[in-house]
Amino acid sequence: MKEQKCEFSEYLMSYLYKETVDKTFFEAHLASCQICSHELEEFKLLRSSFSVLREQIYNEFEPITLIQLQRPSLWRRLTGILPIGFRRLAFTCVIFVVLLSGALYFLVNRQELTVSNSDVAIVDEPKQVEEGLVEIEKSAEESRKEKYSTEQSKRSKGKNDFWKKKTPKRLNLPVRLSEQNKFEMTDQIEVDEGIRLLDLFENIGEV
Amino acid sequence: MLMVANLTDEQLIRKSLDGDEEAFGEVIRRWERKIFALCYGILGCREEALDATQEAFMLAYKNLSGFRGEAKVSSWLHRIAINQCLTRMCSAKSREESLEFEEGALVITSSSNSPFDVVEEKERALLIRKAIRSLPFELRQIVIMKEFEDMTFQEIAEVLDMPVSTVKSRLYLALRQLKLRLENKFSTV
Numbered sequence: 001m002k003e004q005k006c007e008f009s010e011y012l013m014s015y016l017y018k019e020t021v022d023k024t025f026f027e028a029h030l031a032s033c034q035i036c037s038h039e040l041e042e043f044k045l046l047r048s049s050f051s052v053l054r055e056q057i058y059n060e061f062e063p064i065t066l067i068q069l070q071r072p073s074l075w076r077r078l079t080g081i082l083p084i085g086f087r088r089l090a091f092t093c094v095i096f097v098v099l100l101s102g103a104l105y106f107l108v109n110r111q112e113l114t115v116s117n118s119d120v121a122i123v124d125e126p127k128q129v130e131e132g133l134v135e136i137e138k139s140a141e142e143s144r145k146e147k148y149s150t151e152q153s154k155r156s157k158g159k160n161d162f163w164k165k166k167t168p169k170r171l172n173l174p175v176r177l178s179e180q181n182k183f184e185m186t187d188q189i190e191v192d193e194g195i196r197l198l199d200l201f202e203n204i205g206e207v
Numbered sequence: 208m209l210m211v212a213n214l215t216d217e218q219l220i221r222k223s224l225d226g227d228e229e230a231f232g233e234v235i236r237r238w239e240r241k242i243f244a245l246c247y248g249i250l251g252c253r254e255e256a257l258d259a260t261q262e263a264f265m266l267a268y269k270n271l272s273g274f275r276g277e278a279k280v281s282s283w284l285h286r287i288a289i290n291q292c293l294t295r296m297c298s299a300k301s302r303e304e305s306l307e308f309e310e311g312a313l314v315i316t317s318s319s320n321s322p323f324d325v326v327e328e329k330e331r332a333l334l335i336r337k338a339i340r341s342l343p344f345e346l347r348q349i350v351i352m353k354e355f356e357d358m359t360f361q362e363i364a365e366v367l368d369m370p371v372s373t374v375k376s377r378l379y380l381a382l383r384q385l386k387l388r389l390e391n392k393f394s395t396v
Contacts, residue, residue: 009379013378019359046382046385049389050354050355053332053335053336054244057247057248058244061239062243064239064260
């Protein structure tokens with residue numbers, strides 16, 4: 001059965017929810033319109049049954065905690081992308097990787113230790129020990145020699161310097177000698193500046 | 208605390224934009240019940256409704272800068288909540304799940320102590336919920352906002368961005384459909 005609809009249905013809604021603008025006008029209409037008056041009664045009954053449901057809905061309400069609105073940490077933001085099951089899996093994977101790397105590190109270190117032990121074992125052979133000792137002695141001797149030579153060179157250097165200070169200046173003297181008392185003289189005569197020149201002059205005077 | 212309680216919604220949003228979390232907390236306290244009722248009415252499942260309410264407030268908090276102040280804060284929050292419900296309904300549809308009413312969760316506090324009355328009220332409430340759930344989404348959301356949230360026609364029109372007359376005519380249609388459905392069901396009970 002198709003129900004009839006009055007053109008004042010919008011007014012009916014306003015009247016039902018007490019938001020009407022012109023109450024007296026619609027009440028006059030209700031008195032004359034059976035459709036509207038009938039619907040008004042039915043809608044009022046329907047609304048009374050809503051109140052039970054409304055009460056129940058508000059009873060089931062749970063307040064929102066403000067903690068959820070606080071800005072999450074970087075870790076939470078990163079992990080928040082992943083679902084809970086996946087997060088657990090990721091956590092176990094991280095632990096597994098850490099343990100595995102630790103075990104690998106331990107194994108590698110252990111291998112290095114065994115290698116060094118074998119080296120020691122080879123050296124334990126008597127011949128090689130002897131050779132080794134000879135080599136060590138040789139190298140020690142060489143180093144000693146080197147040290148000695150450097151010390152010597154240092155000393156000699158110091159000596160030369162000392163003699164350099166003492167040596168007289170070289171004088172170029174043009175000496176004219178008679179044929180009788182001729183004696184060979186080099187162009188350069190090394191003489192002591194102070195003493196030997198006098199001797200030389202004495203010699204010349206005698207001549 | 209008292210200062211925050213005295214502020215309007217718009218002032219609270221402005222304070223929240225300045226980084227005052229307490230101000231947004233007050234907005235939540237004011238509107239969480241009504242938003243939950245809206246989500247519960249639309250989704251019909253308590254847990255889903257709680258999640259949708261939380262998600263709606265989270266989205267609102269994240270997009271505080273998007274609030275231009277042209278509409279009321281309540282209208283803005285309602286729009287976010289409705290969109291959240293629609294998203295959840297679509298995702299449930301895509302997962303081929305149905306957000307059915309939790310029949311077992313119905314706890315009715317009856318004024319009469321008679322067990323017969325309690326059972327009758329429980330059955331009646333369940334039928335009403337099912338009837339509301341069976342309404343088309345456009346009509347359902349208006350019934351919920353009007354009946355469970357006590358919103359005015361003007362407020363509903365603002366939320367749904369439609370004329371007041373359309374809201375009234377849609378509500379009229381919704382009530383008629385509900386009446387018809389419940390008449391059939393009550394006669395069979």
